[in-house]
Amino acid sequence: MNILVxxxxxxxxxxxxSGFRIAQEFERPLVxxxxxxxxxxxxxxxxxxxxxxxxxxxxIRTRTVDLERQETITKDSVTIKVNAVLWYKVIKPSDAVIRxxxxxxAVYQFAVTTLRNIIGQxxxxxxxxxxxxxxxxxxxxxxxxxxPWGIKIEMVEMxxxxxxxxxxxxxxxxxxAIREKRARLIKxxxxxxxxEKLALSAKxxxxxxxxxxxRRMQMLSEIGIDNNTTTVILMPSEFQxxxxxxxxxVNLQKKD
Numbered sequence: 001m002n003i004l005v006x007x008x009x010x011x012x013x014x015x016x017x018s019g020f021r022i023a024q025e026f027e028r029p030l031v032x033x034x035x036x037x038x039x040x041x042x043x044x045x046x047x048x049x050x051x052x053x054x055x056x057x058x059x060i061r062t063r064t065v066d067l068e069r070q071e072t073i074t075k076d077s078v079t080i081k082v083n084a085v086l087w088y089k090v091i092k093p094s095d096a097v098i099r100x101x102x103x104x105x106a107v108y109q110f111a112v113t114t115l116r117n118i119i120g121q122x123x124x125x126x127x128x129x130x131x132x133x134x135x136x137x138x139x140x141x142x143x144x145x146x147x148p149w150g151i152k153i154e155m156v157e158m159x160x161x162x163x164x165x166x167x168x169x170x171x172x173x174x175x176x177a178i179r180e181k182r183a184r185l186i187k188x189x190x191x192x193x194x195x196e197k198l199a200l201s202a203k204x205x206x207x208x209x210x211x212x213x214x215r216r217m218q219m220l221s222e223i224g225i226d227n228n229t230t231t232v233i234l235m236p237s238e239f240q241x242x243x244x245x246x247x248x249x250v251n252l253q254k255k256d
Contacts, residue, residue: 015050015051016050018050019047019048019049019050019053020045020046020047021041021042021045021046021047021048021055022044022045022046023041023042023043023044023046023057024043025043026043026059026060026061027042027043027057027058027059027060028040028041028042028043028057028058028060028090028093029041029042029046029055029056029057029058030055030056030057030058030093030094030097031048031053031054031055032053032054032055032056033049033052033053034052034053037094037098038053040093040094041055056097058090058093058096058097059090060089060090060091060093061089062087062088062089062154063087063088063089063104064085064086064087065085065086065087065088065104065107065108065111066083066084066085066086066159067083067084067085067086067108067111067112067115068083068112069081069082069083069160069162070082070083070112070115070116070119072115072116072119072120073119073120074119074120074122074123074124074127075120075121075122075123076123076124078124078163078164079164080119080124080127080161080162080163080164081161081162082115082119082127082158082160082161082162083158083159083160084111084115084138084156084157084158084159085156085157085159086107086108086111086142086153086155086156087153087154087155087156088107088146088151088152088153088154089151089152089154090103090150090151090152091150091151091152092150093150094150095148095149095150096149096150096151099148099149099150100149103149103150103151106146106149107142107146107149107151107153110142110145110146111138111142111153111156114138114141114142114145115138115158118134118137118138118141119134122134124163127161128161131158134158135155135156135157135158138156139153139155139156142156
């Protein structure tokens with residue numbers, strides 16, 4: 001009789017000890033008693049009633065999910081392929097388990113669908129140039145939808161945008177044309193500035209004959225720097241004016 005009692009006591013002790021569980025710091029066990037949720041335990045050591053209660057552990061660390069490449073059409077009817085990366089974590093384990101079946105799959109599918117819809121609302125140039133804006137919009141939409149599931153969307157980033165080869169060539173030609181246009185505008189502005197400076201210089205030389213003579217002397221100095229075999233002699237402007245006046249006088253006398 002004593003042996004049977006000790007056996008029963010030993011079995012009860014084993015059953016009691018079997019109810020102890022250990023949860024890691026990044027885990028949150030959900031306890032269900034006869035199918036009804038009773039609360040969240042842990043982290044650390046906790047105990048459940050054997051055969052009556054069961055626990056389901058939820059990892060609350062941030063998860064990283066690659067959204068598979070999606071082929072979609074932009075607002076300006078260009079077919080592109082886009083993939084993205086999603087970061088999220090469970091902030092309320094009870095909702096993540098009770099309110100949705102397989103919250104990981106639910107978050108993934110909703111993010112993929114939202115990504116396709118957002119790309120369809122933007123033109124190709126906007127997708128390429130405004131990634132940050134699209135990422136924020138995508139994060140806000142997915143986060144708002146997953147709040148009832150106890151999920152927090154921390155960040156969404158488009159990783160790669162693949163456009164057709166024909167469209168790549170067209171964009172390259174467009175970029176080349178823009179660069180050529182910019183170069184021509186810069187050259188035209190430079191020529192305009194130079195013409196203004198030359199006009200001012202000519203006006204100043206016309207108003208002040210000494211400026212013309214100084215310029216002539218400077219030209220002689222510049223020519224003399226190089227080892228040239230040609231000698232250039234510049235006559236003063238007074239001689240030229242006198243020669244012109246004499247020529248005009250002679251021509252007048254011939255007409256008379």
